[in-house]
Amino acid sequence: MKTPNLLEPKLKREDELHAAFWEQIKAIPRGELIQNCIQCGTCTGSCPVSYMMDITPRQTVALFRAGHLEDILHSRTIWLCASCYSCRVRCPSGILVTDLLYALKRLAMDKKIYPEKFPVYVLSQAFISNIYKYGRNYELGLGIRYLLRTEPMKLLKSAGFGMKMITKGRMSITPKAIKKVSEVRAIIDKASQLGEV
Amino acid sequence: MEYAYYPGCSLEYTGKPYDLSIREVFKTLGIGLREIEDWNCCGATMYMSIKQLVGLAVSARNLALAQNMGCDICAPCSSCYTILRKTNRHMAWNPHSRDLINEALKAANLSYDKMVEVRHPLDILVNDYGIDQIASRIQYRFDGLKVAPYYGCQIVRPVYHFDDLDDPQTMDRLFDALGLEVTDYPNKVRCCGGMLMTTFEDVALHLNDELLRCAEDNGADVLATACPLCQMNLESYQSQINKRYNTQHNMPILYFSQLLGLALGVEPAKLGIDTLLVKPRDLKLKPLSLKVAV
Structure with a gap:
């Protein structure tokens, strides 16, 4: 044996x-x-x-x-x-x-070593998709997208805070894109094809 | 005296009071601030966690736009400040990185070869403009307000730039000249958790509770920051921290530039004081007695 x-x-x-x-x-x-x-x-x-x-x-x-x-x-x-x-x-x-x-x-x-809906990954993805779309971050959109994918229930809890920030002019309802967002996209596309630094 | 202004995404909204007060302070002191036209997000720590080259190239577009403005960049957000400086370091140290970054920029018909210095407004105000000069311009003096200067991480680390890594003094010296009583406390460069407030809330709440507690225990009336993310973490989670740890935090979190603006006689509304979530109580501001004309 x-x-x-x-x-x-x-x-x-x-x-x-x-x-x-x-x-x-x-x-x-x-x-x-x-x-x-x-x-x-x-x-x-x-x-x-x-x-x-x-x-x-x-x-x-x-x-x-x-x-x-x-x-x-x-x-x-x-x-x-x-x-x-x-x-x-x-x-x-x-x-x-x-x-x-x-x-x-x-x-x-x-290597995708993390649980599904993993917060760090979801947040990074939501953040970089904002940059690709608008050239800048869009805080409200980032928050909503992040919570929808990780803890949807928290969305309700955070609504009051969001409203407060909006009334104080410290959050925007709509995203604001830069003029030459095409430049940012071209840079991202190109850099993604190149090797790592 | 002029600087290329890079506000960064946070200063457009959540950090609006920071943006307002920086612009007002620079205007009042006669320091030029020209916004970099059509700047984009610096990429923050997010791209660094996915693909570093993309992060560096996105950040380098801003440096490329600023290089022909003929002056240093002023970047108030600690995260932007660190990322832009990190991009410069990669450009300077590693020819391989430099070539790759420029190859990516070429896709947008841009290139970056003149190195533009990236500066923090605290450094500009204290080291270029000078504390004595500032002191000669103030209209009001704080009398008895105790402030804890909070530097956080990214303006003092990872590489020594304008102040000490463990015990920075720039804000302390500035506040001293405004009549503020500077609180000596051990956590002035301890991390607020940054994005952990979103991804690992428990950990970040604990860090912020410790920071607030430490400032309170050492007698601070208000806490002053130089970063929009620190300000947001320390200010807007106080009620949650209070619930969880059974504490009574009610600490106003101001930007250093708001305190400076008040001393320079700028109206509080123009500095975004009314948009703070924890209202500062009596700021103990006294007008300087008029000098007797000879």
């Missing part, structure tokens, strides 16, 4: 791991700096939302270096980052932690 090896699926051979690691690192600005991580935890300590993360920023770097990319892509961490850059400015090794998290977020979006 064979003893099932429970550890096996988790294990990766070192050469596999390194190849995958270097492949991933190329996609991240100054990504090679993560080799210098000393696991001091300053990033986690500086992060205002790390208390809500399943994998802290320090652990993210450790897991990434160890080739466990999938674990990171399935975590809450990348979606919780508010882009405040506290980790980045305090990192004694100069690692661009925020940009690393952005890159991982883009990777997860690419």
Whole structure:
């Protein structure tokens, strides 16, 4: 009788791991700096939302270096980052932690690793479709579209707030397009075809 | 003295009081502000999360439009400020990025090669115009109003520009010159959560509760911001925070430019004071005694 090896699926051979690691690192600005991580935890300590993360920023770097990319892509961490850059400015090794998290977020979006109606994804999509349509953001439209797809019940709750903002001139009922919205669309179309920076 | 004005989408509506007060303050001080014609959204953090190149190229259209105006850009929204500066950094540091951004711009018959400096109005007012100059122009002085200057994230991070990363002083010094009592509190650069208020409300409510609490505990009467998203998060969610955490927050959240405008003698309505959701109570503003003519 064979003893099932429970550890096996988790294990990766070192050469596999390194190849995958270097492949991933190329996609991240100054990504090679993560080799210098000393696991001091300053990033986690500086992060205002790390208390809500399943994998802290320090652990993210450790897991990434160890080739466990999938674990990171399935975590809450990348979606919780508010882009405040506290980790980045305090990192004694100069690692661009925020940009690393952005890159991982883009990777997860690419691979569509998130639940359906996922708030971050829905919001991003609603936002960029506004820019494509009008060249600028349209706050009321963004709010309505976002809530319709994520929490329709909240739409009623938010109506009072919306009305208040409209009467104070701090929200517009109709969108306002820029004159040369065709220029913005041409730029977006072209940039979407090109490689990544 | 003139600047190319990039208001950004927020300042058109939710951040209207910021736009009004920046324009009034610049006009009163005689600093030129020419709006970049037909500017578009900077792309905010949204494109950065999807495809960075698209974000940078969209943002670069504004820089390309501004490059022939012959002056620095004035960008009051912290997010626009950071994104536009980030685009400049990509252009300057990485020839590959520069080529790709310009290739995308070419689709709209644009190109960007002269680097335009992107500045925050706080930096312009304090470092170009000068605090002494401002002090000589004020008509009113605050007397006894305690203000917590809140810098948030993106005007001090990620790259050092015009003020300290951990303990910035620009707003503090400006307020001091207006007679305001500046509250010393540890959270002046702590994050408000930004877009998390939409995507992970629980987390953002907690962050804002902490910010308000910290400013109150240290004696602030009002809190001053330099960013439309911070202002919105801190101001419009107070009742929700009060319900959830059983608190009594009722803190007016003003833009630094509104306080400056008041001291310069601009009518409150022209600064959008009446459009704030938490009404400021007595702002303790006193006219300066007339100087005796010799």
